Amino acid sequence: MIAVEGVVKRFGAQTVLDGVSLAVAPGEVVTILGSSGSGKSTLIRCINGLERLDGGRITVDGLDVADPRQLAQARRLSATVFQLFNLYPHMTVLRNVTLAPEVVLKRPRAEVEAEAQALLASVGLAGKADAYPAQLSGGQRQRVGICRALAMNPRYLLLDEVTSALDPEMTAEVLAILGRLAGRQMGDGGTTMLFVTHEVEFARRISTRIVFLDQGRLIVDLPTARFFADDGGLAHPRIRQFLSKMAPSNTVAGAEVTV
Amino acid sequence: MSFDLTVLTPHLEPLLAGALLTAEVCALGIAGAFGLATVLGLATAGRGWAQRLAWLYVDVFRNVPFVVQVFFLYYGLPEIGVYIDAFWTGVLALSLVGGAYGGDVVRSGILAIDPGVVEAARVGGLPRLDIIRRIVLPIALRAAIRPLGSVFVNLVLSSSILSMITLDEVTGTARGVAAETYRPFEVYAFLLVAYAVLTYAVSLGIAALHRHLNRHMVASPGVAGSEVAGKGA
Amino acid sequence: MRHAGFTWHDGALLAQGLGVSLGLFAGTFLIGLVLGSGAAVVRHFRVPALSPILHAGLELLRNSPVLVQLFLVFFGIPALIHQPLAPLSAAGLTLSANTAAFVYFIAVAGLDAVGRDQVEAARTFGFTRMQVVRHILAPQAAAFAVAPLVGLAVNQLQVTSLVSVIGVMDLTKAGDILNLRTLRPFAVWTMVGALYFAAAKTLTLLGNRWERRLRAHAAPLEL
Numbered sequence: 001m002i003a004v005e006g007v008v009k010r011f012g013a014q015t016v017l018d019g020v021s022l023a024v025a026p027g028e029v030v031t032i033l034g035s036s037g038s039g040k041s042t043l044i045r046c047i048n049g050l051e052r053l054d055g056g057r058i059t060v061d062g063l064d065v066a067d068p069r070q071l072a073q074a075r076r077l078s079a080t081v082f083q084l085f086n087l088y089p090h091m092t093v094l095r096n097v098t099l100a101p102e103v104v105l106k107r108p109r110a111e112v113e114a115e116a117q118a119l120l121a122s123v124g125l126a127g128k129a130d131a132y133p134a135q136l137s138g139g140q141r142q143r144v145g146i147c148r149a150l151a152m153n154p155r156y157l158l159l160d161e162v163t164s165a166l167d168p169e170m171t172a173e174v175l176a177i178l179g180r181l182a183g184r185q186m187g188d189g190g191t192t193m194l195f196v197t198h199e200v201e202f203a204r205r206i207s208t209r210i211v212f213l214d215q216g217r218l219i220v221d222l223p224t225a226r227f228f229a230d231d232g233g234l235a236h237p238r239i240r241q242f243l244s245k246m247a248p249s250n251t252v253a254g255a256e257v258t259v
Numbered sequence: 260m261s262f263d264l265t266v267l268t269p270h271l272e273p274l275l276a277g278a279l280l281t282a283e284v285c286a287l288g289i290a291g292a293f294g295l296a297t298v299l300g301l302a303t304a305g306r307g308w309a310q311r312l313a314w315l316y317v318d319v320f321r322n323v324p325f326v327v328q329v330f331f332l333y334y335g336l337p338e339i340g341v342y343i344d345a346f347w348t349g350v351l352a353l354s355l356v357g358g359a360y361g362g363d364v365v366r367s368g369i370l371a372i373d374p375g376v377v378e379a380a381r382v383g384g385l386p387r388l389d390i391i392r393r394i395v396l397p398i399a400l401r402a403a404i405r406p407l408g409s410v411f412v413n414l415v416l417s418s419s420i421l422s423m424i425t426l427d428e429v430t431g432t433a434r435g436v437a438a439e440t441y442r443p444f445e446v447y448a449f450l451l452v453a454y455a456v457l458t459y460a461v462s463l464g465i466a467a468l469h470r471h472l473n474r475h476m477v478a479s480p481g482v483a484g485s486e487v488a489g490k491g492a
Numbered sequence: 493m494r495h496a497g498f499t500w501h502d503g504a505l506l507a508q509g510l511g512v513s514l515g516l517f518a519g520t521f522l523i524g525l526v527l528g529s530g531a532a533v534v535r536h537f538r539v540p541a542l543s544p545i546l547h548a549g550l551e552l553l554r555n556s557p558v559l560v561q562l563f564l565v566f567f568g569i570p571a572l573i574h575q576p577l578a579p580l581s582a583a584g585l586t587l588s589a590n591t592a593a594f595v596y597f598i599a600v601a602g603l604d605a606v607g608r609d610q611v612e613a614a615r616t617f618g619f620t621r622m623q624v625v626r627h628i629l630a631p632q633a634a635a636f637a638v639a640p641l642v643g644l645a646v647n648q649l650q651v652t653s654l655v656s657v658i659g660v661m662d663l664t665k666a667g668d669i670l671n672l673r674t675l676r677p678f679a680v681w682t683m684v685g686a687l688y689f690a691a692a693k694t695l696t697l698l699g700n701r702w703e704r705r706l707r708a709h710a711a712p713l714e715l
Binding site for chain 2: 551552555556557558559560561563564567568569571572646650651652653654656657664667671676677678680681682684685688689692693696
Binding site: 082 | 376384386389394401
């Protein structure tokens with residue numbers, strides 16, 4: 001369980017997160033929607049301990065991320081996929097995937113490498129293990145980013161706008177993989193996913209729940225079906241406004257994804 | 260008097276011995292400078308008292324002439340009971356000054372790293388030391404090879420100053436040969452060109468090494484997806 | 493250890509040495525600045541014969557030890573032309589040429605940064621070459637080059653310390669003399685080092701102030 005309780009985060013005079021509370025239970029796929037600057041990415045960065053909280057509390061399976069020692073433990077439970085991939089540029093694709101399992105989890109190299117090869121093959125990158133990130137396309141890089149996260153066998157997968165830097169074709173290829181992953185994991189107590197995305201259609205298909213952030217406040221937290229119901233999330237003017245703005249760009253990528 | 264380089268032929272042997280001593284003192288000095296530069300680069304890129312201390316060090320060693328530093332180490336330190344011979348004084352002096360200039364280079368390399376890459380390592384759970392050893396330094400030092408090379412080439416040129424504390428490296432030997440042959444112009448012209456050719460060759464070698472070690476770090480032309488570079492925040 | 497104490501006379505000696513160092517630096521840096529920039533302009537207009545010869549010569553100066561250059565000029569040239577050369581002249585000649593070499597490479601980079609399209613544009617308006625240099629190239633190249641030039645100045649100030657070896661009475665030579673008399677090298681070289689440090693820091697401070705002013709004036713040209 002990821003528990004976010006009344007979290008406040010400020011950058012200078014600006015309050016980015018203003019008392020956000022959210023609970024993500026094992027098996028759930030929760031999507032965070034909201035316009036740019038609403039604090040979505042900051043919330044993810046608070047959960048994985050990249051930002052210090054100005055108020056409130058975040059725990060991952062009871063581990064308080066504000067405490068350095070507990071954070072180190074919590075980071076073994078979750079893994080993050082980044083908007084700009086953030087691959088290690090000086091390491092091969094394979095090494096990008098195996099580094100943390102080997103160094104952090106202290107697992108034997110041969111075993112980790114075999115597993116990484118299988119992961120890469122499952123996302124269509126079997127032949128790219130020895131390539132370097134700079135030699136890959138954006139979509140391929142993000143698939144490596146996903147493998148790097150999955151190699152940690154995380155209980156919680158945090159995905160921060162993972163398709164925002166990709167063109168529609170590459171977006172589709174990455175979403176297809178994530179869709180498969182969500183479909184496989186849903187309800188079986190496996191990887192729980194917390195998504196920040198602009199892909200509304202995609203979110204609708206794979207999420208069990210959708211929350212909406214507006215100017216640092218979490219204004220709606222509903223099961224997916226209720227979120228898109230006229231008397232549910234759509235009753236909220238901010239959400240209707242947001243969805244009408246997002247719609248055109250999402251039908252393109254969303255249409256190509258079959259889950 | 261005409262320009263005649265053949266006067267040097269009988270003295271090639273001591274000159275070569277001097278060149279060998281130059282090579283030795285420089286090799287050790289560069290090794291020391293590299294280590295110190297790495298430490299100072301990390302310290303100056305960081306925070307707190309270690310950063311302030313490292314800055315002070317860099318400031319002092321970059322703003323006091325090398326010859327004064329050498330005299331201080333060779334003549335000054337014995338006054339407080341520290342005796343180091345000319346050779347090791349040379350190694351120490353080159354390490355200290357090279358570390359100051361190199362530290363600045365390494366610092367720039369560290370600050371140029373995409374912060375997202377380090378964040379990925381942090382949320383991946385890598386301990387601080389592992390992040391420095393496996394992520395930060397390999398990336399920063401790769402970027403720093405060429406500018407560090409310039410620092411080291413300058414160290415080789417500065418090593419000639421060690422002849423002033425009686426170290427018979429190649430410049431010191433050349434002074435002897437010039438006095439013996441009464442042909443200072445030939446001796447120093449030859450020496451000057453020799454230094455220039457050597458350092459020029461080293462610069463070319465460093466540039467090649469830089470390209471080689473960074474060959475994977477940039478997208479090769481025509482690679483699909485290079486359009487992603489520069490996108491985003 | 494038996495030694496004489498420091499006297500007021502020693503302070504005067506150090507001050508005099510510092511004066512010689514600063515004077516030598518200022519003079520040779522100015523000459524080097526003019527010569528180096530001139531050579532860079534020659535290269536920019538690709539003057540045949542002169543341009544490659546200058547380039548090779550200055551590359552040689554940049555890649556060899558100043559100490560060896562100093563020996564070549566002070567001991568070598570008199571032996572070749574059978575005319576004695578005063579230490580101060582030899583020092584001035586060497587440091588000017590050495591500074592010119594470094595200024596040349598900084599100025600070349602500055603001129604290249606301006607871009608030839610601007611020069612061509614100016615030429616179509618009927619500017620002469622020298623007018624292009626004065627009104628178009630020089631101000632922009634200067635704004636680009638000022639930071640590395642400040643760094644070079646601090647470096648060349650320190651390089652003057654080598655002239656003591658051919659007998660010029662600069663700050664380092666003053667330290668040498670003081671050291672022989674008092675036999676207190678630790679204190680002497682700390683003092684000499686502190687004086688150089690203070691001079692270099694002052695120079696950096698002035699240079700940075702000048703840089704800000706120059707960049708402020710050059711800003712409209714960057715449009």
